[in-house]
Amino acid sequence: MPKTWSLMSRLLPASLMVVSMLGPAWAQQSPTVRIRGTIEAIDGPLLAVKSREGTEMKVRLTDNVAVFGVAKTAISEIKPGSYIGVSAMPEPDGTQRALAVQIFPESQRGVAEGFRPWDLRPNSTMTNATVAETVAGTDGQIILVKYKDGEKKVVVPPDTPIVTFIAGDKSEVKPGSKIIIFGAVKKEDGMLEANRVNVGRDGITPPM
Numbered sequence: 013m014p015k016t017w018s019l020m021s022r023l024l025p026a027s028l029m030v031v032s033m034l035g036p037a038w039a040q041q042s043p044t045v046r047i048r049g050t051i052e053a054i055d056g057p058l059l060a061v062k063s064r065e066g067t068e069m070k071v072r073l074t075d076n077v078a079v080f081g082v083a084k085t086a087i088s089e090i091k092p093g094s095y096i097g098v099s100a101m102p103e104p105d106g107t108q109r110a111l112a113v114q115i116f117p118e119s120q121r122g123v124a125e126g127f128r129p130w131d132l133r134p135n136s137t138m139t140n141a142t143v144a145e146t147v148a149g150t151d152g153q154i155i156l157v158k159y160k161d162g163e164k165k166v167v168v169p170p171d172t173p174i175v176t177f178i179a180g181d182k183s184e185v186k187p188g189s190k191i192i193i194f195g196a197v198k199k200e201d202g203m204l205e206a207n208r209v210n211v212g213r214d215g216i217t218p219p220m
Contacts, residue, residue: 044195045204046131047071048218051189061191071196073185074207081180081213082192085115087153087168089176094143095121096157098166099132099220108137110152110168112219115176116140125159132220139164173219177210184211192218 049063059071090096095116100108111132116123123140130138141157141164148154152169168174185191190212196204212218 043198045193045198047191047193047196047204047206049191051185051187051191053187054185059185070203071193072199072203072205073209074205077182077185077206078208079180079182079184080208080210081178081184082114082175082210082216082218083178083213084216085174085176087113087172087174089115090143090146090153090155090168090174092143092145095141096143096155097124097138097140097220098155098157098164098168099130100137100139100166101133101135102137103167107165107167108139110166110172111136112173112175113168114220115174117177117179120177126161127159127164138220139166175216175219178213180211180213184213185209190215190217192220 047061047063047069049061049069051059052062053060057073057075059073061069061071063069090113095118097114097116098108099111099113101111103109125140127137127139127141130136139157139159141159143155144158144163145156146153149167152167152172155166155168157164157166192210193206193208194210195208196206199205210218
């Protein structure tokens with residue numbers, strides 16, 4: 013037997029063992045999908061949703077699905093210490109110009125903390141962070157937010173939608189409701205599954 017083949021035959025079982033050990037970990041990392049759209053029909057736990065892009069989608073809700081209402085609120089509710097999410101567009105000077113601001117309830121403090129790309133618009137961003145300071149500016153409210161790896165200065169124009177999350181119930185999940193699902197999971201059977209649905213209240217479309 014050639015030396016190279018002999019060496020490969022000794023290494024192969026070990027490499028297969030590594031793949032075998034890693035396989036389950038890889039399998040657990042199911043891809044997630046963000047869904048914005050309108051509920052068109054409901055069949056038990058199955059939602060028929062028309063996405064904002066016009067795509068027809070099926071989403072299965074888990075038995076313990078959490079429902080939150082997305083309700084309008086005032087910018088005056090954004091105070092030092094508030095934990096918020098800011099959908100924004102980056103400005104040339106490094107500030108973020110808000111497209112929408114969501115105020116998290118205290119029970120969700122720390123959720124998805126940090127700064128990342130977002131898909132509300134091309135090149136948009138999302139910052140989930142704690143408000144350190146807020147002052148009036150010439151173009152709107154100026155908010156300094158801090159997260160564990162840094163901070164951002166955010167300009168909130170006067171017409172920016174400001175919303176908050178309010179605990180809701182399954183009765184709000186009905187045809188005609190405007191929803192956003194942040195992380196539907198694609199299951200092995202190909203179905204999208206969600207354990208949380210955010211529903212626009214009073215006819216609003218969740219702006220984030």
